[in-house]
Amino acid sequence: MKKRLTALILLVLFFSQGHAQDSKLDHQKLKEASDRYKESSITHRRFKHVDIMPLVIKRRANNDFQVEELGKSVEGREIYQIAYGNGDRKVMLWSQMHGNESTATMSLMDIFNFLEGENDGFESIRNTIKENLNLRFIPMVNPDGAEAFKRRNAYDIDLNRDAIHLTSPEAKILKGARDDFEPEFGFNLHDQQIYYNASNTPKPATISVLAPAFNYEKDINEVRERALKVIVGMNEVLQDLIPGHVGKYDDGFEPRAFGDNFQKWGTSTILIESGGYPDDPDKQYIRELNFIIILNALYEIATDQYDQYAVEDYFEIPDNDTKLVDLMLRNVTIKRDGLEYQVDLGIRRREVEADSAYYTESSILDLGDLSVYYGYEELDADGYVMVEGKVWTPAMDMKLTQTEAVEMLEKGFLGVSYDVYPDKLHDLPLNILTKGAEMKSGHTVGSTTNFFLEKDGERHYAVVNGYLVDLRNPDTEGIRMKVY
The missing domain is CATH 2.30.40.10 (Urease, subunit C, domain 1)
Incomplete structure (x- = not known):
């Protein structure tokens, strides 16, 4: 009888632990985490390379992070990569390929702070990500563009149209980082103009999403399907926080773009574009939204929860319009x-x-x-x-x-x-x-x-x-x- 009771207790503990790991995250709790771990030294979107370098370099003091210089921009600014996590599933996140698209870079600084936290009630999220994922972050791909707060690099090249020719050193660095790491998932983090709206509504497309096509036929293979499902999970969170403020980009294949080619090269790629929101000119609320949906997506990838979503739901997200x-x-x-x-x-x-x-x-x-x-x-x-x-x-x-x-x-x-x-x-x-x-x-x-x-x-x-x-x-x- 005693053995049966012990076995029953162990069985209950096993299933309860598994259920706890697979349960959905509380979005309001993630909002609390965003408020707690917001990087206080960045308060507006026109920051420069010199402003985030101390925030990157200081991670070298924490053994949970590995900081590596990947190379330099046209004008000689360092481009760094930060690694975190001990898991088998590889995820790569890169931001500010366009120099004036800085919202997600702010969010990544907040996420680094979150990953360093302890004794705060978020240990289970942090440990799940750390134990199951191998993360690589490139928080500022185009530092010269950020210096002038312009889209293009110092050669005046749009880096997101240089994935094949690789004229620019920044494009070579990004391609090399992808080839060395071969991530299963990729997050391509951008900003879009504030005049996008969710089609047929007056609501700004505060966040727009895309699982890029890998060919002109817009086929859906296993790689792209994973990206579609991750986006459906992100949209579920966003509809709870900002209902109606999500748009979807046209998935026409762009053969020169990094997102389309990452998808083609076997990395399930999720595009996140930060748009506009009323009374948020410096995108501090949208920064918070990025923090929430990126962490939630990483958690769902770490626990395989993304696989529960239906591909069909992706195509129900309203298209972007510019009205x-x-x-x-x-x-x-x-x-x-x-x-x-x-x-x-x-x-x-x-x-x-x-x-x-x-x-x-x-x-x-x-x-x-x-x-x-x-x-x-x-x-x-x-x-x-x-x-x-x-x-x-x-x-x-x-x-x-x-x-x-x-x-x-x-x-x-x-x-x-x-x-x-x-x-x-x-x-x-x-x-x-x-x-x-x-x-x-x-x-x-x-x-x-x-x-x-x-x-x-x-x-x-x-x-x-x-x-x-x-x-x-x-x-x-x-x-x-x-x-x-």
Whole structure:
């Protein structure tokens, strides 16, 4: 009887341990982990190679990590690889192949912090990953692009179109790392423009996914099937956290791209693209989402849970579309040349690099019937008329405050002039013009956007370089403009 009871207890323990290992992770707990282990030295997306190098090198002090220099970029910046884990299943993750696509790099720094944690309630996740996976991270493939915060490398080559020709040293390094390691799974980590939306919805595609094709026929073999299933698991998590904010890329085969070729070479490849989310310009919330879905995916690969998902569910993820603008004005009235007509007006802002910072330039993307477009910010301007603004031409001799700038708007001025302005960039809701400069505006596609919206002869709104300011309740946070 005693032997039977002992055997029964052992059997219960065996199945309960197996069940615990195979249970799904609590997404809210992963959110807590993200908050706890967020790397505090990186708070914005325009960091450089020099900013993350100490975070990479310091891992050499921890025996759980192996840090290796794989080579150097065109301009001589080191490209490092970090290895972690003792398992048999090989997984490779690489980020910032495009220099201005940095969201996942931030998340990898957070993940390194998480993997170093202890006595925090996350030991089972950490141990499962460590004991079952052999991980290789390349956190910044294109450090020269990151330095200038631009897509391409110092040769002006798009590294993601250099997988075959291997013109650039960075592409050779990435290809060599893959060939030396021969990973079973690969995570190709990117950012996409913020104007992608989940098809037929106003929701930004905050995360977009793709299991790249390995041939023009878009066949699904065992390698690609594994990637499809991992993505279905990631989407399940995301639909819980940001329902409706996931899009899927077109899987047309690109023979020069690394993701497509990794898939072709036998590595089940998962593309993650970080897009936009309301009120998250530096992508700190999207950074958190990357942390959660990458760790969850690694755990599901380590426990084989990814295999439970149906391939068909991948194709149910909405396609990406590009129907988002920064500001959508609905039903605004334009009067010009004796004509009067009512249109929707879609405005996008473009970021321009300047002195390790950036400013924005706006333009009208389209006008007319824009019922299939959506705005991060929308205003029903029915009854409002577009009216030109004035420029205060007596040269200012002192910098304006935010309050004074709004007062200038209230008086009908969209620009002020200076003989000399001490800064190149500013955050005032006004155009700052120096000698010889003119305030640009218009009401046609491609025009810069500086105008007022009036109703019954009263100015209620100002549109300043694409930013909407409610003159009755002004909020000027987040404005970034150039001195002209």
